[in-house]
Amino acid sequence: MMPSFSDRLAEAVRRTSPLCVGIDPRWESLPKSIREPHGSTNLANIAAAFEQFGLRVLELVRPFAGVVKPQSAFFELIGPPGMEALQRLLIRAKEMGFVTILDAKRGDIASTATAYADAAFAGLTIGERSLPVWDADSLTINPYLGRDAVEPFLTAARAAGRGAFVLVRTSNPGAGLFQDLVCDGRPLYRHVAEAVAGWNASTLGACGLGDVGAVAGATHPRELEELRLAMPDVWLLVPGYGAQGGTAEDVKVAYRADGLGAVVNSSRGISFPFKPDDPAWETKIVDAARKASDELRP
Amino acid sequence: MMPSFSDRLAEAVRRTSPLCVGIDPRWESLPKSIREPHGSTNLANIAAAFEQFGLRVLELVRPFAGVVKPQSAFFELIGPPGMEALQRLLIRAKEMGFVTILDAKRGDIASTATAYADAAFAGLTIGERSLPVWDADSLTINPYLGRDAVEPFLTAARAAGRGAFVLVRTSNPGAGLFQDLVCDGRPLYRHVAEAVAGWNASTLGACGLGDVGAVAGATHPRELEELRLAMPDVWLLVPGYGAQGGTAEDVKVAYRADGLGAVVNSSRGISFPFKPDDPAWETKIVDAARKASDELRP
Numbered sequence: 001m002m003p004s005f006s007d008r009l010a011e012a013v014r015r016t017s018p019l020c021v022g023i024d025p026r027w028e029s030l031p032k033s034i035r036e037p038h039g040s041t042n043l044a045n046i047a048a049a050f051e052q053f054g055l056r057v058l059e060l061v062r063p064f065a066g067v068v069k070p071q072s073a074f075f076e077l078i079g080p081p082g083m084e085a086l087q088r089l090l091i092r093a094k095e096m097g098f099v100t101i102l103d104a105k106r107g108d109i110a111s112t113a114t115a116y117a118d119a120a121f122a123g124l125t126i127g128e129r130s131l132p133v134w135d136a137d138s139l140t141i142n143p144y145l146g147r148d149a150v151e152p153f154l155t156a157a158r159a160a161g162r163g164a165f166v167l168v169r170t171s172n173p174g175a176g177l178f179q180d181l182v183c184d185g186r187p188l189y190r191h192v193a194e195a196v197a198g199w200n201a202s203t204l205g206a207c208g209l210g211d212v213g214a215v216a217g218a219t220h221p222r223e224l225e226e227l228r229l230a231m232p233d234v235w236l237l238v239p240g241y242g243a244q245g246g247t248a249e250d251v252k253v254a255y256r257a258d259g260l261g262a263v264v265n266s267s268r269g270i271s272f273p274f275k276p277d278d279p280a281w282e283t284k285i286v287d288a289a290r291k292a293s294d295e296l297r298p
Numbered sequence: 299m300m301p302s303f304s305d306r307l308a309e310a311v312r313r314t315s316p317l318c319v320g321i322d323p324r325w326e327s328l329p330k331s332i333r334e335p336h337g338s339t340n341l342a343n344i345a346a347a348f349e350q351f352g353l354r355v356l357e358l359v360r361p362f363a364g365v366v367k368p369q370s371a372f373f374e375l376i377g378p379p380g381m382e383a384l385q386r387l388l389i390r391a392k393e394m395g396f397v398t399i400l401d402a403k404r405g406d407i408a409s410t411a412t413a414y415a416d417a418a419f420a421g422l423t424i425g426e427r428s429l430p431v432w433d434a435d436s437l438t439i440n441p442y443l444g445r446d447a448v449e450p451f452l453t454a455a456r457a458a459g460r461g462a463f464v465l466v467r468t469s470n471p472g473a474g475l476f477q478d479l480v481c482d483g484r485p486l487y488r489h490v491a492e493a494v495a496g497w498n499a500s501t502l503g504a505c506g507l508g509d510v511g512a513v514a515g516a517t518h519p520r521e522l523e524e525l526r527l528a529m530p531d532v533w534l535l536v537p538g539y540g541a542q543g544g545t546a547e548d549v550k551v552a553y554r555a556d557g558l559g560a561v562v563n564s565s566r567g568i569s570f571p572f573k574p575d576d577p578a579w580e581t582k583i584v585d586a587a588r589k590a591s592d593e594l595r596p
Contacts, residue, residue, distance in 0.1 A: 024410070027424060040424045043431075073406055073413035077422050079431040080381040087378060105405050107440055108371055109470035112322070115371035124375050126325060126338045133341075133377040142405055144442040144465060147472030167442060172407035174445030181481035181489060188486065191479060 003205070005099075005138060005163035009235060010207035010260050012066025012099045017293035018255070020067040020101065020237070022267025023057060023089065024074050025050040029272045031281045047081035050074075054089045057271050058096055060285045064293035065270075067263050068093050069237075072104035090134055100137045101237065101263075105167065107142030109149045117156035138163035140215060140237070143192050154199055154212060163211040163235070166196045168227065171217025171240030189223070190230065197231045207260060209235050216254065218246025218264065225253035228261065236262040241296075242269030248295040259298035266292055301503070303397075303436060303461035307533060308505035308558050310364025310397045315591035316553070318365040318399065318535070320565025321355060321387065322372050323348040327570045329579045345379035348372075352387045355569050356394055358583045362591035363568075365561050366391050367535075370402035388432055398435045399535065399561075403465065405440030407447045415454030436461035438513060438535070441490050452497055452510060461509040461533070464494045466525065469515025469538030487521070488528065495529045505558060507533050514552065516544025516562065523551040526559065534560040539594075540567030546593040557596035564590055 003011070027035070027046055030053050038049040058068065070093075075086035093100050106116040118124060120139040123132035141153050143166050150166065157164050169179055169189040179189040193214060200210035213235035216227045227236065236254045240246040241264045254262035266288075273288040274281040301309070325333070325344055328351050336347040356366065368391075373384035391398050404414040416422060418437040421430035439451050441464050448464065455462050467477055467487040477487040491512060498508035511533035514525045525534065534552045538544040539562045552560035564586075571586040572579040 026409075027422070040427075043422065043429050046422070046424075046429075071406075071410055071413075073404075073410045073417070077413045077417040077431060079417070079422075079429075080378045080385060083381050084378040105440075105443075106371075107403050107405070108369075109468060109473075111324075112369055112371045115369075115375045119371070119375045119377070124325070124341070124344070124377075126344075129338075131341050131344075131377075133375060142403075142440050142442050144440050144476060145403075145468050145470060145473060146475035146477060148470050149468070149472065151472075170407060170443050170447070172443060172446050174447065174449075175407075175443060177444040177493065178442060178486065178489060179444060181486060183479035183481040183486065188476065188479060188481065191476060195475065 002161050005161060005211040006205040006209045006235060007207050008099050008137065009067065009263065010209065013260060013263065016064055016066040018262055018264050018296045019065040019289065019293045020069050020263040020265040021057065021061045021065045021270045021289065022265050023054050023068060023070040023271060024267045025053055026074060030276060032276045035276065043079045044081040047078045047085040050078060050082065051085035051088055054085070055092055056282070057285060058093055058098065060282055061270060061289040062096060064289040067099045067101065069101040069103045069265055071267065072102060087134060090136055094135065101140065101165065102134050102136035102138070103140045105140050105142050107145050107149055109145055110152065113149055113152035114156060117153045121156050121160040121162045138165060140165045140167065142167050143195070150199065157211060158203065163213060165213040165215050165237045166192065168192050168196060168214040169216045169220060169223050171219040171244055175217070193227055193230050197234055200234050204233055209233055209261060213237055215239065218251045219244055221250040221253060224251070228254050232256065238262050238264045242266035242292065251296070252298065255298050264296050300459050303459060303509040304501070304503040304507045304533060305505050306397050306435065307365065307561065308507065311558060311561065314362060314364040316560055316562050316594045317363040317587065317591045318367050318561040318563040319355065319359045319363045319568045319587065320367045320369060320563050321352050321569060322369040322565045323351055324372060327574060329572070330574045333574065341377045342379040345376045345383040348376060348380065349383035349386055352383070353390055354580070355583060356391055356396065358580055359568060359587040360394060362587040365397045365399065367399040367401045367563055369565065370400060385432060388434055392433065399438065399463065400432050400434035400436070401438045403438050403440050405443050405447060407443055408450065411447055411450035412454060415451045419454050419458040419460045436463060438463045438465065440465050441493070448497065455509060456501065461511060463511040463513050463535045464490065466490045466494060466512040467514045467518060467521050469517040469542055473515070491525055491528050495532055498532050502531055507531055507559060511535055513537065516549045517542055519548040519551060522549070526552050530554065536560050536562045540564035540590065549594070550596065553596050562594050
């Protein structure tokens with residue numbers, strides 16, 4: 001039997017580091033040596049450049065990170081050819097042994113939520129056959145629509161041996177507009193955290209953590225520590241480290257005593273630490289991934 | 299100059315009815331006469347069937363509805379070929395004079411939100427050129443990530459003459475888990491409504507309504523009425539009418555005195571009022587659209 005999502009995540013973190021490498025390609029930031037041979041006359045050429053760059057990032061960061069997180073939005077902006085590039089990157093990442101997080105922040109109700117979840121995990125099922133779509137190990141989801149909007153994702157994840165990360169406290173400056181509203185004596189994000197802890201409780205793996213994770217930003221270290229205590233069995237996906245200003249010290253409050261419990265994402269900081277015309281861009285990615293993995297190890 | 303999004307919506311509602319036809323294709327529900335020639339051996343065949351069905355629905359409902367809302371999730375489940383079908387449906391709907399709402403409930407922060415918004419509206423911009431992706435008139439968005447996660451969508455919509463519908467009070471039974479939490483004396487969804495009214499205030503068109511709408515479910519008629527009063531200048535996109543249980547009487551509280559102010563969505567009730575082997579499926583769609591438009595007119 002395949003290990004649970006949480007146990008695969010634990011294995012990836014122990015083997016490498018808590019670093020998760022975000023793959024957020026932008027045309028204007030790509031190395032010129034990749035951009036120029038493809039050109040930008042149509043979306044298919046741009047998608048091919050994204051794919052070539054993404055595959056190279058996977059190879060370069062592999063010694064330092066066991067988890068990668070492609071950001072769906074940047075591929076969607078390249079239209080259907082971009083989504084094909086995303087699909088091929090996810091397949092290749094899985095073949096290379098990465099645990100994949102599809103960062104799509106999906107959220108909808110009932111059968112619509114199931115459609116998103118099937119796209120992310122098991123694929124389209126027709127009779128006995130499944131036609132895979134993203135085939136990701138996990139998906140980020142948005143809880144605003146409530147209980148019956150989150151549960152189809154969790155049901156589909158469980159059936160396919162995958163995981164989900166629910167947005168709890170995000171890393172952006174304006175996150176507090178709704179997340180910090182105080183309801184019944186506690187901020188909204190604590191209510192969401194409590195629901196996540198409840199959904200996660202029945203999914204614990206051998207590592208002692210479960211398959212329903214939470215997104216909690218590194219830019220709010222006090223809240224991050226508070227959430228670690230409030231959800232001791234929940235994997236935290238921590239954005240905001242690096243380019244967004246969170247430091248390695250800030251995020252370590254998200255680790256449990258056993259060193260597990262958090263994957264710390266860096267996107268631009270790892271995959272774009274260079275100017276497009278820098279011939280040494282690959283070395284810069286390797287150096288950035290090495291440095292981040294070193295400073296993030298518990 | 300092209301009329302504003304809100305004025306185009308007003309024109310569509312006045313010309314036809316407040317009905318918005320949701321396009322949520324599911325393989326198992328398609329007419330056999332469309333399914334069988336395509337077969338389901340791969341995602342490309344299924345996507346071609348979705349496109350053929352969707353185009354036929356557009357033709358059939360055109361006399362009764364000026365607004366259509368494809369649900370992104372059902373196309374995403376068919377992978378990149380499904381997204382191509384979605385793209386072609388949106389182009390054709392626009393050519394036919396429909397106002398389009400891409401129901402994707404997107405939500406992310408900063409440049410990631412901008413990427414989703416550009417995909418929805420203006421397309422990918424490289425230098426002076428724009429490469430369109432979905433080219434929709436409007437997009438549904440999720441507010442949980444807060445101020446600076448919503449604003450990139452509104453900025454991109456304004457620059458391209460498009461609109462956005464922000465989730466406020468959704469139609470699902472479990473919506474209340476977070477939306478009904480009472481914060482500072484009012485439920486969370488009222489705080490979101492207040493933010494939406496603020497974002498909308500500077501976008502009013504000649505019709506007296508603005509380009510920043512709100513999603514407010516027909517399954518909560520009391521809240522719908524309350525939201526109509528709280529946001530007098532805001533277009534409401536009302537799901538939950540028809541198959542989900544909301545009646546025409548329930549939704550009419552969402553109209554302003556001038557008969558404008560709400561578009562009422564029906565998905566399955568209009569596009570799937572038949573069994574797959576029914577040879578009269580087209581007549582059933584026409585009848586369902588006629589009946590809904592008649593009973594929804596103010």
